[in-house]
Amino acid sequence: MVKFKPLDPEFPIDRQLGIDAGPVVLVNLFTVDPVDQDALVAAWKSDAQWMKAQPGYISTQLHKAIGDGGMYLNYAVWDSVADFRAAFSNPEFQAHLDHYPSSAVTAPHLFEKVAVQNCCTV
Template identity: 40%
Template sequence: MTRTTKIEAGRGIATLINVFTVLPERQAELVALLSRATEETMRGRPGFLSANLHASADGERVVNYAQWESEAHFRAMLADPAAREHMAQAAGLAESFDPRIYAVESVHRATGAPS
């Protein structure tokens, strides 16, 4: 089964939104590192559903929007030494970062848009 990001209210999953502040000249490097970490480590962790990396047009932010089956699965990943190594590398590239777990409360689509 292919797992892709599906944003729905009441789905009961844990959504990680981590906003990194980065120097513009380091943005591409941070995106590459997070992408590699996702492929090499996160994808294989129990409970991982999806991850999406967003780079701001001004070069100053990278946002990781990731979905986990539960907050417990996310917390278990944090204890994985390989995951911790990748996170330390990302922290070293960023000026700051702000990871938080969210629940989707509301979703809105354009009139007539497929659901």
């Protein structure tokens, strides 16, 4: 089963799930023993396919850190925290977490876009 580690210990994902915001981006850093990388990708793929069918899901992309390490970044876009919370808290999804290799550690965090004049818009 995957182990959870907060990306920001002052405001972990369980606290973020109580906020009403949207749209949001889930940034989820995974670390895994390099021998377990195929198992991590297989578990993530299964979860991603399930999430794609959930209300409020927009998109996702998995990235692997360059080099020989075992770090991955998942970037997923959701209509709202409420939609992500409903999917993430669903018992069917929670049961999938057992499919991750025992060396897997995940650090999920939700973000909102920031408008910066002449650089990016909301």
